[in-house]
Amino acid sequence: MTLKAHIDSITASLEALYPREEAHAIAVRTVTGLLSVPEYKHLSEPETEVDADKEALLEDAAKRLAAGEPMQYVLGYTWFAGLRIRVGSGVLIPRPETEQLYELAAEDCDNLMSASEDDSFNILDICTGSGALAYAFASEFPEAHVYGCDISDDALRYASRQRVKLHGARPVIFKADVMQAPPAGLPKFDLIVSNPPYVTESEKGAMRPNVLDWEPELALFVSDDDPLAYYRAVAVWADALLKDNGSLWLEINERFGEETAALFTGAALIQDINGKDRFIVVKK
Numbered sequence: 001m002t003l004k005a006h007i008d009s010i011t012a013s014l015e016a017l018y019p020r021e022e023a024h025a026i027a028v029r030t031v032t033g034l035l036s037v038p039e040y041k042h043l044s045e046p047e048t049e050v051d052a053d054k055e056a057l058l059e060d061a062a063k064r065l066a067a068g069e070p071m072q073y074v075l076g077y078t079w080f081a082g083l084r085i086r087v088g089s090g091v092l093i094p095r096p097e098t099e100q101l102y103e104l105a106a107e108d109c110d111n112l113m114s115a116s117e118d119d120s121f122n123i124l125d126i127c128t129g130s131g132a133l134a135y136a137f138a139s140e141f142p143e144a145h146v147y148g149c150d151i152s153d154d155a156l157r158y159a160s161r162q163r164v165k166l167h168g169a170r171p172v173i174f175k176a177d178v179m180q181a182p183p184a185g186l187p188k189f190d191l192i193v194s195n196p197p198y199v200t201e202s203e204k205g206a207m208r209p210n211v212l213d214w215e216p217e218l219a220l221f222v223s224d225d226d227p228l229a230y231y232r233a234v235a236v237w238a239d240a241l242l243k244d245n246g247s248l249w250l251e252i253n254e255r256f257g258e259e260t261a262a263l264f265t266g267a268a269l270i271q272d273i274n275g276k277d278r279f280i281v282v283k284k
Contacts, residue, residue, distance in 0.1 A: 004046035006031050006058050013066045017210070026071045030061055033075045068210045081136040083164050090154025092219040094132040097272050098195050098251055101279055102136050104270065105193050105249040108281070109141060112190050112247060120145055122187050124241065125171075126178050126194035126234055127151075129219055131159030133193055134171040142168025147186070149176040152218055178233045181240075188243045195251040196230035197222050227253065231260050238264075238282070248282040 001009075007027045014023035032039045034057055041048065050058065064074050072078040072093045077086050080094045081102050087093050113121055121144045125134040128148030138146040148171050150156050160173040176183050178196065199220050204212060211220075222229060231250065238248045252260045257277030261267040264282045272278035 001050055001055065002046065003031065003035075003037075003042050003048045003050060006050060006062075007042055010058075010062045010065060013062060017066075017068060017208075026065065030065060030071055030074060031058060034058060034061055068213055070210050070214055073214065080132040081139070083132070083135055083139060085130050085132045085135065085164070086158055086162055087130050088158065089214070090152065090216055091158045092129045092155070092215055094130060097278055098133065100272055101193065101195060101249060101251045102133055104279060104281070105191065105247070106137065106140055108247050108249070109137070109144075109191050112245075113141065113144070115245070116190060118190070118243075120187070122189045122243075123147065123191045123193070124149070124186075124189045126192065126237060127196045127219070127230070128159050128171075128173065129155045129195070131162050131171060131173060133195070134159065134173070135162055135164045135166070137191075137193075138166050138168060138171050139164060142166065145169070145187070146171040147189075148173050149178075151175065151177045152216065154216065155219065178230060178237060182237050186241060188246075189241050190243050190246045191249070192234075192238055192242055192246070193249045194234050196234060198227070198230065198251070198253040198256075200224045200227050200253070200255075227256055228260055228263065231263050235263050238284075242284050244284055246284045248280075248284070250280045250282075251278060252280055254278055 010027035011024045028039055028042055061074050070093055072087050077084050078093055081099055123137050123144050123146045125148040128134050128150045131148050134146050134148035148159055156175055197220055201221055202224050254276035257269050261269050261280055267280045267282045269277050270279040
């Protein structure tokens with residue numbers, strides 16, 4: 001089969017799950033990604049014959065996608081802040097909002113580093129998941145000491161085995177439960193970031209099956225009875241671990257912007273690319 005034929009076939013099989021334009025985009029990214037060819041090749045050379053040894057790979061991918069499995073799991077990776085981040089079953093797929101969180105916090109990080117008089121500059125990513133935020137900071141700020149923690153063994157396995165090429169040290173990935181006190185022995189941090197679980201159970205009905213049926217509930221959902229539980233816990237960690245003049249950056253549920261900000265002294269709400277209350281920054 002040709003490149004075009006595979007893309008057309010996968011697109012058709014996904015139209016029951018996604019709008020046609022999105023189905024086509026998923027097909028293009030999956031086929032070109034698995035074949036390791038540029039995405040534009042499906043336009044410039046659509047009749048390129050796929051090697052016979054790759055046919056089975058694409059057929060398996062088509063079945064997995066049609067079953068609702070996320071494209072990123074099928075590919076085995078996603079892109080985050082220019083980095084290829086490995087993902088798979090048991091780990092949350094980073095969202096565009098989290099990439100915006102990184103961009104905002106990274107700009108702040110530049111300013112903090114310029115003003116810092118300490119010999120070391122430390123960054124902590126709480127609920128690190130795949131480690132996307134931690135590796136993005138380690139890549140952009142090679143002189144910093146970056147740490148990332150999570151409670152999920154599946155997430156920690158991915159975070160500790162990312163194959164990102166760095167100019168500095170790799171992030172220190174460790175297991176910790178944010179709902180408990182911070183582990184002993186951690187340094188003080190100049191910057192803390194966190195994208196904890198914040199989707200309430202009652203919001204499940206608005207989510208697609210490719211999220212609900214595949215991505216880890218542990219990384220997504222909180223009880224409607226206590227939707228801010230993780231933010232109160234992060235506040236305890238920040239109080240114990242954030243240096244004077246340090247910054248805390250959080251991704252939040254837009255439904256609880258004011259309530260979440262009220263947990264932190266001097267918190268400022270920031271909107272995301274869609275105009276929703278999505279981030280909080282706290283300056284100590």
